[in-house]
Amino acid sequence: MNLVIKWTKRIIMVSLFVLALGTTFQSVSGVEAQTVKSWMNEHKGTQQEQYSEDHKKSHLSLSFKFLKRLTGIKTMISSSKPVEGKPPTLEESVNWEQYPKHTVVATGYTAGVESTGKSPGHPGYGITYSGVKVKRDLYSTIAADTSVYPIGTILFIPEYGYGVVADTGSAIKGNKLDLYYDTVEQVYNEWGKKTLEVYVVQVGSGKLTEEELVKLNSNESMQVFRQQILSTKVE
Numbered sequence: 001m002n003l004v005i006k007w008t009k010r011i012i013m014v015s016l017f018v019l020a021l022g023t024t025f026q027s028v029s030g031v032e033a034q035t036v037k038s039w040m041n042e043h044k045g046t047q048q049e050q051y052s053e054d055h056k057k058s059h060l061s062l063s064f065k066f067l068k069r070l071t072g073i074k075t076m077i078s079s080s081k082p083v084e085g086k087p088p089t090l091e092e093s094v095n096w097e098q099y100p101k102h103t104v105v106a107t108g109y110t111a112g113v114e115s116t117g118k119s120p121g122h123p124g125y126g127i128t129y130s131g132v133k134v135k136r137d138l139y140s141t142i143a144a145d146t147s148v149y150p151i152g153t154i155l156f157i158p159e160y161g162y163g164v165v166a167d168t169g170s171a172i173k174g175n176k177l178d179l180y181y182d183t184v185e186q187v188y189n190e191w192g193k194k195t196l197e198v199y200v201v202q203v204g205s206g207k208l209t210e211e212e213l214v215k216l217n218s219n220e221s222m223q224v225f226r227q228q229i230l231s232t233k234v235e
Helices: 002-071 184-191 210-217 220-230
Strands: 101-109 139-144 154-157 161-167 176-180 193-202
Touching: 101 184, 139 154, 139 210, 154 176, 161 176, 161 210
Parallel strands: 101 176, 139 161
Antiparallel strands: 101 193, 139 176, 154 161, 154 193
């Protein structure tokens, strides 16, 4: 009898323990399940919001790319800056102090009757003392006193450019130069008469050919300055 009562008590105690354990587990599991459910709902909302935001950004990005393609807008690097100022002039690109310099009085002349007494149609019209044709170019023909500057001498004349001694003149003696221009208007508007320092780049041999003059003006490294030299100044 005592043994039955003893086992009955044990069974009751075990049952109560199992019941208590089950209740505790259900309580704890319910809280965890609710927590997990709430977290999933919140995370789902965040994911939906993030997806919606990313979708909008993606849509805007695609739209912007399409508009750029449509309008021809090019993407620029943010640190890029437009090039400022003008390209360097011939005067600024060379250290002219390396050459001997002389002070001269320079005037301008043309191939016309006002300077040479010759008109178009004359056999010698536009032909210099050296035999080459007058030219205003990267290397222009100029007149000088050949006892000072032999034919073929190359001078650099600030505000004019390179001049190659190819001609002479009855009034061009000593420290005087005559610079060739195509028209009388250019002589007056672009030059007139100036006293200035010129640089002797190369002393001539006493002769100059058309081939040599063409070669000088065909120098590829000089082409960047062509427009600067040939552009008409507006006074």
